[in-house]
Amino acid sequence: MATVKIPSGWAASTGGQTRLVLDGTTVRAVLEQLATEHPDMRRRLFRTGDDRLGSWVNVFLGEIDIRDLKQLDTPLGDGDEVLVLPAVAGG
Amino acid sequence: MIAEHDMVPVPGGMFTAGTTETDLDAIAREQHLPRAWFEDESPAHRVTIAPFAIDRHPVTNAQFAAFTKSTGYRTRAELRGTGLTYGETFWEETTGACWRHPMGLAGLCAVQDRPDHPVVHIAWPDAHAYAQWAGLRLPTEAEWEYAARGPQALTWPWGNIFDPAAANTAELGGNSPITCMNEWKTWWKAFRQEHELPGTTPTGHFPQGGSPFGVTDMAGQVMEWTADLYRPYDPSRYYGHVYRFVSGRYRVLRGGGWTNYRYQTRGAERMCADPEHTTFCIGFRCATHFVSPTEREHT
Numbered sequence: 001m002a003t004v005k006i007p008s009g010w011a012a013s014t015g016g017q018t019r020l021v022l023d024g025t026t027v028r029a030v031l032e033q034l035a036t037e038h039p040d041m042r043r044r045l046f047r048t049g050d051d052r053l054g055s056w057v058n059v060f061l062g063e064i065d066i067r068d069l070k071q072l073d074t075p076l077g078d079g080d081e082v083l084v085l086p087a088v089a090g091g
Numbered sequence: 092m093i094a095e096h097d098m099v100p101v102p103g104g105m106f107t108a109g110t111t112e113t114d115l116d117a118i119a120r121e122q123h124l125p126r127a128w129f130e131d132e133s134p135a136h137r138v139t140i141a142p143f144a145i146d147r148h149p150v151t152n153a154q155f156a157a158f159t160k161s162t163g164y165r166t167r168a169e170l171r172g173t174g175l176t177y178g179e180t181f182w183e184e185t186t187g188a189c190w191r192h193p194m195g196l197a198g199l200c201a202v203q204d205r206p207d208h209p210v211v212h213i214a215w216p217d218a219h220a221y222a223q224w225a226g227l228r229l230p231t232e233a234e235w236e237y238a239a240r241g242p243q244a245l246t247w248p249w250g251n252i253f254d255p256a257a258a259n260t261a262e263l264g265g266n267s268p269i270t271c272m273n274e275w276k277t278w279w280k281a282f283r284q285e286h287e288l289p290g291t292t293p294t295g296h297f298p299q300g301g302s303p304f305g306v307t308d309m310a311g312q313v314m315e316w317t318a319d320l321y322r323p324y325d326p327s328r329y330y331g332h333v334y335r336f337v338s339g340r341y342r343v344l345r346g347g348g349w350t351n352y353r354y355q356t357r358g359a360e361r362m363c364a365d366p367e368h369t370t371f372c373i374g375f376r377c378a379t380h381f382v383s384p385t386e387r388e389h390t
Contacts, residue, residue, distance in 0.1 A: 007333045008127065018332075043181045055175060056182045058365055060336070088370075089321075089333050089341065090362030091128035091355055 002030050002080045006041075007089075013040035027059060027082060028072035045084070058085045094154050094225045096146055099306050100381055101237065103142040107244045108236050109135040109324055110359045122354050123271040131323060131330045132359045140237045142381030145230055148294035148308045149209035149315060149376045150221060152201040155190060158221050166190055167214035168369045174212045175370040176288070177279070177350065182370075188212060193289045193371045207293040209313045209374040215342045215366035218316045218375035229318040230378035232343045232361075239310070239346065240358035241303030248302035248309045253353045257300035259292045260311035261352045269352040279350070289371040290349040302358075310356040313374035314344040314364075321363035341365055348372035 004020045011018050015038070022037075024030035028051070035042035047054050051072075059066045060083040066074045076082070110118075110132035119126035158164060166189055168174040174188025176195075187196035190212045199205065222228050230238065239248050247253060255262040261278050262269055269275050282290060294308055301307045321341045323330055341363035347356035350372055354360070364373070 005332065008331060009125070009333075047184055048181075054182060055171075055173075055184060055368070083332075083336060085333055085336060087368040088344070088362060088364040089337050090131070090344070091124055091360055 001078055002076045002082055004030055004034055004082045004084060006084045007086060010041070010044060013044065014038045025076055026072065027061065027066050027074045027076060030076065030082060031059070031072070031084075056087050058087055059083070060085070094157050096154075096225065096227065096377060097148070098144040098377075098379065099147050099238070099304050100144045101140070101142065101234070101304050101306075103140050103381075104237070104242050105137055105139050106237055106240065106242050107135050108138045108233060108359070109133055110357075111135045118354055121270075122268075122352075124354070127331055129354075129360070131334050131361050134325055136324060138233045138237070140234060143230070143234055143378055144381055145234065145238045145304075145306060145378045146376035147306055149313055149374045150218075151207055151294055152190070152210050153206035155210040155213075155221060156202045156206075158224050162220075162224060164217075164220055164224075166212065166217045166369070167367055168212040175368075177371075179280075179283075180276075188371065190217075199287060205291070205293075208291040209294060209308065211289055211291065211313060211371045211374050212369045213316070213374050214369045215316050215364075217369075221375075222377045225377060227377035227379045229316060229375060232317045232319040232345065234378055235309075235315065235317050235345045236358055238304055238306045239302050243303070244358075245303070246357050246359070247300075247353075248306070248358060249300050254300070255353075257297050258310040258312070258356060259290070259297065259308070259349045260347065260356050261350055263311075275352065292349075309346050309358065311347055311349055311351060313346070314348045314351075314362060314372055315346050316373070316375040317343045317345055319343045321361075337363055344373065 001021055006018055008018050022030040022033045031045050168189040173184040175182050176185045176188055185195045190210050191201055192198055193211050249257050302309055320339050321343050322338055344362040344364050
């Protein structure tokens, strides 16, 4: 189980939740589950037509950008926290 | 100087940067985005600015072309092979989209078709590299805000009342403010059908929208990179986990762009982005130390 944390501005897509506990042993698995449970999240995460991460979003495992790890195939341990951020923040 | 830059001298001074809590309350009442999105403009605080000079307008396609021709520099978007454009309903990775071809290879050629428009699809390292080549630098966040708002800290460069005809924003030509996402979507649907994208305009196209110092294109047009890493104005205040995490990682963008609406193009509005991030709304302008009239005579 891993916790995925999303911006409060996206909470309307997840029924008001900004911290979601999800099953999966890779970043891809938990984000895929997030997008399956909350379909509006899919376009915020993935490019249209494939399962690659959009460049409009950054995903961190702890303090490290997953693009500097194994990208979506980055393995997750129990209790890991995945932070999803927009590449542009602000009003 | 290698590239020709029309730079505006800005005398040093003091001003109140940021936004007061009272004004944040008003912004929250008048538009659809949550107050929390703007709260990082608070607290309003006094800032002392040393004399400097800043580009009258953002760096243009012609200026950027001179840079790449001289150096062979390739931007982040060119190296990636894709650039971000906004499609019918969301961001899209567009193959070949970069500063030369902002909508991809099938779209317009920025150098030939729009030499006097601001360059777009620029990442922070691209802007920094250009400024170094030109013998200039990026403005600090505080310098940018002072150049846009002046000593009186105006809300928009021209004053405290929004004028939709004074800047290239999503409200240009509109009869009423954009006050919700559905109104923005309606604007976008019509705009992308009626205009060749990106929706930039020639620099200096709205002289009535100039700042108290005569600096143009500071509200809307393109979001502009500044020199600074994003930091909260009050380090002890909690602005939300996103702002906390991006502090020290993202770089500050100012001014809003042609897809933004009035409140996102205020002089105090803070946005920030991953330094590698590029879209067809992001450009920059340069700054330098203050050039005195005597110094200018000897250059």
